[in-house]
Amino acid sequence: MNISIIGGTGTIGSHVVRTLAERGHAPLALARSEAAAQAVRDLGGVPHTGSLDDPETIRHLVAEAHAVLLLTGNGPDQVRHECGAIDAVAATSKATIVKVSVPGAAADSPFEIGKVHHTIEEHLRASGLDHSVVRPGWLMQNIALVTGGIRDRDELALPIGEGAVAAIDARDVALVCALLLEDPTGAAGTDHMLIGAADITGTSMAAALSSGAGRPIAFRDSTLDEFSATLLASGVPEAAVGDLGMLYDVIIRHGFLAGASNAAPDLTAQPARTFEDFATAHRDWFTRS
Ligand SMILES: NC(=O)c1ccc[n+]([C@@H]2O[C@H](COP(=O)([O-])OP(=O)(O)OC[C@H]3O[C@@H](n4cnc5c(N)ncnc54)[C@H](OP(=O)(O)O)[C@@H]3O)[C@@H](O)[C@H]2O)c1
Missing domain, CATH: 3.40.50.720 (NAD(P)-binding Rossmann-like Domain)
Structure with a gap:
């Protein structure tokens, strides 16, 4: 076909x-x-x-x-x-x-x-x-937006507090x-x-990234201004920055994207990939050159 x-x-x-x-x-x-x-x-x-x-x-x-x-x-x-x-x-x-x-x-x-x-x-x-x-729902690969901070400062900086999100690979x-x-x-x-099959937070993402990268990576709750500047620097169109800021600083921060679902595994008959799977498969993104 x-x-x-x-x-x-x-x-x-x-x-x-x-x-x-x-x-x-x-x-x-x-x-x-x-x-x-x-x-x-x-x-x-x-x-x-x-x-x-x-x-x-x-x-x-x-x-x-x-x-x-x-x-x-x-x-x-x-x-x-x-x-x-x-x-x-x-x-x-x-x-x-x-x-x-x-x-x-x-x-x-x-x-x-x-x-x-x-x-x-x-x-x-x-x-x-x-x-x-x-x-x-929220893609694990969205971490690509902040890999600079992970590589340069060993920190995952996102404006989400301890808000949980059901992330999908x-x-x-x-x-x-x-x-x-x-x-x-x-x-x-x-x-x-x-929607992803498990709720994760910035802290649990950082723990998985630490295992994947083989060095400690800490989560930091960043400000909306700092996050917006990071988005612009990474090439996100200016018109999309406001939406993304609201998504992270309001929606994820307050837990509105939590609530895991088995929709993908039910359709694919395969277990959902975990954030640990993601971090291991994408360790190149977090490795210092
Ligand atoms: N990220 C999330 O969490 C999320 C969640 C749910 C839904 N979505 C939706 O998913 C979609 C984005 O998916 P994505 O993140 O995979 O997108 P992406 O990485 O930005 O990829 C966009 C694709 O469109 C191509 N493209 C753009 N303009 C083109 C043009 N003029 N001619 C030919 N190709 C062109 C790009 O080609 P090049 O490689 O040449 O640039 C690329 O292949 C959006 O509609 C978004 O709203 C995203």
């Missing part, structure tokens, strides 16, 4: 490409640079060179597909890019779409990103295409996406809230 991937070089999508390749597929993945094309090849996929800004590229990407992963990063072009891709599928293959969204996407979401995903989901519903929606999200893409008929009409 033909599977096309949009966002296959990102945090979740790269694992979707790798997982599909491991399961015997050769997914066709959009790549907007030669480096991205090589990354797709290294993951076991087939690169399709071009940008989401080029409608003809996207038409060719999806024209022969049976299933399409729809995922783009948060940014000012997200609605235009994702709605354009939906239109391209509707005009060509009419493939089943697996869309990566967020929990609580709604017109009146307090988060801009929740409104953005809601707009895209409305467009998807209106297209009449078969589709499913995957809503990952992007690799578990990717496996769910891969299973849905493999079974486009069964996937149609489904909606999956993928």
Whole structure:
């Protein structure tokens, strides 16, 4: 079967490409640079060179597909890019779409990103295409935002106090996406809230990171200003910084993202990866050069 991937070089999508390749597929993945094309090849996929800004590229990407992963990063072009891709599928293959969204996407979401995903989901519903929606909770890989402090100062600095969060590994999200893409008929009409299987805190994350890195790493409750500056320095678009600050300093700090769920293991029939698994697998991120 033909599977096309949009966002296959990102945090979740790269694992979707790798997982599909491991399961015997050769997914066709959009790549907007030669480096991205090589990354797709290294993951076991087939690169399709071009940008989401080029409608003809996207038409060719999806024209022969049976299933399409729809995922783009948060940014000012997200609605235009994702709605354009939906239109391209509707005009060509009419493939089943697996869309990566967020929990609580709604017109009146307090988060801009929740409104953005809601707009895209409305467009998807209106297209009449078969589709499913995957809503990952807080990803363990979000630690990438603060790896500089871990490497340079042996500290995990996040504005979350002792707030707990049910974190999920992007690799578990990717496996769910891969299973849905493999079974486009069964996937149609489904909606999956993928909250992590264990509640963790900054202190317990730091303990796991210490084991993974082989040296003590301490948790520090940082200020919102400091966290915002770190986000900007790591390339997060300015428009997304406010949302992320509220997510950490209000929502996670006050425990609103706690409440573990077995949704992913129930779908994949595999145990959920723990934060210890994550820290061990990503020890390179925390190692000093
Ligand atoms: N992080 C979380 O905790 C979380 C939780 C739930 C849901 N989500 C949602 O998941 C999505 C983000 O997933 P992610 O973290 O995997 O994203 P990501 O790492 O930012 O990846 C974005 C992907 O989109 C591609 N892309 C962006 N603009 C493009 C263009 N003009 N042409 C071609 N490709 C383009 C990027 O390609 P390049 O590699 O070339 O940049 C990359 O492959 C967002 O919609 C977010 O709201 C995130």
